[in-house]
Amino acid sequence: MMPKQLISLTLNGLPRELAVEPSWTLLETVREALDLTGPKEGCGTGDCGACSMIVDGRLITSCLMLAPQAAGREITTIEGLQKNGSLDPVQQAFIDAGGLQCGFCIPGMVMAARHLLDHNREPSLTEIREALAGNLCRCTGYTKIYEAVQLATERMAAR
Amino acid sequence: MRTFEYHAPQTIDEAVRLLQAGGAAARPLAGGTDIVVQMKESATKFPYPEAIVSLDRVSELRGIDFSESEGLRIGAGTTMADVAASPLVRERYLALAEGAGVVGSLQTMNMATIGGNVCNAAPSADTAPPLLVYEAQAVVVGTNGRRTLPLGDFFHGPGLTALEPGELLAELRMPVPPANTGAVYLRNTPRKQMDIAVVGVAVALTLSGDTIERARVALGAVAPTPVRAIAAEAALEGQPASDETFARAAEAAASQDARPISDIRASVDFRRHLVKVMTARLLVEAASRAKGNS
Numbered sequence: 001m002m003p004k005q006l007i008s009l010t011l012n013g014l015p016r017e018l019a020v021e022p023s024w025t026l027l028e029t030v031r032e033a034l035d036l037t038g039p040k041e042g043c044g045t046g047d048c049g050a051c052s053m054i055v056d057g058r059l060i061t062s063c064l065m066l067a068p069q070a071a072g073r074e075i076t077t078i079e080g081l082q083k084n085g086s087l088d089p090v091q092q093a094f095i096d097a098g099g100l101q102c103g104f105c106i107p108g109m110v111m112a113a114r115h116l117l118d119h120n121r122e123p124s125l126t127e128i129r130e131a132l133a134g135n136l137c138r139c140t141g142y143t144k145i146y147e148a149v150q151l152a153t154e155r156m157a158a159r
Numbered sequence: 160m161r162t163f164e165y166h167a168p169q170t171i172d173e174a175v176r177l178l179q180a181g182g183a184a185a186r187p188l189a190g191g192t193d194i195v196v197q198m199k200e201s202a203t204k205f206p207y208p209e210a211i212v213s214l215d216r217v218s219e220l221r222g223i224d225f226s227e228s229e230g231l232r233i234g235a236g237t238t239m240a241d242v243a244a245s246p247l248v249r250e251r252y253l254a255l256a257e258g259a260g261v262v263g264s265l266q267t268m269n270m271a272t273i274g275g276n277v278c279n280a281a282p283s284a285d286t287a288p289p290l291l292v293y294e295a296q297a298v299v300v301g302t303n304g305r306r307t308l309p310l311g312d313f314f315h316g317p318g319l320t321a322l323e324p325g326e327l328l329a330e331l332r333m334p335v336p337p338a339n340t341g342a343v344y345l346r347n348t349p350r351k352q353m354d355i356a357v358v359g360v361a362v363a364l365t366l367s368g369d370t371i372e373r374a375r376v377a378l379g380a381v382a383p384t385p386v387r388a389i390a391a392e393a394a395l396e397g398q399p400a401s402d403e404t405f406a407r408a409a410e411a412a413a414s415q416d417a418r419p420i421s422d423i424r425a426s427v428d429f430r431r432h433l434v435k436v437m438t439a440r441l442l443v444e445a446a447s448r449a450k451g452n453s
Contacts, residue, residue, distance in 0.1 A: 005165065021162065022162070022163060022164070022165030022211065023160040023161065023162045023163060024160075025160070025195075044199060045196045045199065045200075046192055046195075046196060046263070046266065046267060046270075047353060049264065049266060052266060058240075058269040059265055059266050059269055060266050060269050060270050061266045061267070061270070064190075064191045064192055064195045064196065064270060065191060065195075065270070066165070066188070066191065066195070066211075066213070068165050068167060068213070069167075069188075069191070069213060069215050071167075112265070112266075115265075130265075130352070131265060133264055133265070133351070133352040133353065134263065134264020134265050134266045134267065134352065134353060135264075
């Protein structure tokens with residue numbers, strides 16, 4: 001076993017400092033060492049998107065990022081979307097539109113949808129489908145998921 | 160994942176020194192979308208790394224710039240997303256933006272780098288055919304300084320490159336395409352995203368009126384490395400930009416330039432068929448773009 005490395009990062013707006021093994025992924029680090037179990041490991045090979053997080057403003061698969069690569073970076077997980085106890089409009093829209101079945105892929109879906117709406121306030125259905133193409137739902141509940149993102153889009157535009 | 164030493168140099172020189180010191184047991188890490196997967200599955204195409212030299216803090220490896228005299232320069236650590244979105248790339252090297260823009264998912268493109276795509280040396284690498292038609296040069300840095308070689312000489316086989324132990328791909332350079340050049344990249348995949356090319360084709364045509372002055376054709380996933388389609392190019396240059404010419408060149412690409420294998424993605428016959436159909440269609444598109452209809 002290699003000696004652990006001390007890293008600091010910002011997780012959901014809070015500075016954190018912790019010791020990591022270089023071979024830990026960011027996903028393992030967040031789930032096991034920082035106790036945030038929203039992000040899920042589906043495939044572990046960057047194919048399914050269930051582990052998606054926003055790192056320095058970019059959507060990434062955290063199962064392929066090594067823990068020390070996250071040093072100094074700003075990381076947002078599904079847990080970081082709610083503000084003052086209120087769910088993010090994207091989260092609320094998934095609930096209201098019934099955009100989930102077993103729920104395993106949803107943390108990644110919501111992060112991908114949030115990332116899309118951060119960059120494009122009025123995405124078309126095609127743009128929504130493209131933005132979520134790296135997120136697999138094995139319940140195949142895609143239609144409701146797209147409807148949830150459309151609902152979030154409408155609500156955010158109405159504000 | 161099995162354990163390893165982790166280094167995070169901040170300069171190219173420091174990275175090269177670490178790679179040199181680590182020898183064959185040290186590997187550079189860029190976006191991680193290939194090497195981390197291989198390490199997790201203990202399926203690296205090289206001995207499992209004892210030391211990882213992460214390039215994510217080496218800012219001089221990132222960036223895209225263009226000048227009329229030097230052409231395009233892309234740092235090897237530039238992400239696929241940045242290459243695909245760059246106005247500098249899109250304006251004169253559109254086929255490269257098209258290649259970079261289809262790699263995996265958005266998440267993949269936000270992590271994966273163009274240098275990683277080249278150094279992983281998959282025959283199906285989506286940036287390789289466009290880089291070949293733009294006549295890219297690979298700038299390699301080692302402890303003895305820099306050397307530059309044509310990208311065609313960089314690929315030695317599946318997963319094999321011209322890099323010596325301790326060497327690092329620093330950047331890719333492409334000359335300014337001649338006036339009246341149109342280029343395009345397309346791949347065939349069963350799925351639109353999160354898939355690997357069954358066949359990839361890039362074409363660049365330079366027209367003088369209706370005559371093809373210069374032709375560059377490159378193929379992915381039909382040989383041990385991405386390859387230039389020399390027979391197709393010979394069938395195009397000096398000829399009229401007509402459907403007949405394009406059909407002859409497409410036939411040459413399929414029967415002479417492509418040397419495919421049958422594997423889980425497609426048979427030899429289907430790959431040749433794809434090369435023929437795709438090359439013919441892309442020649443039409445490249446000619447149209449060369450006339451300013453991109």
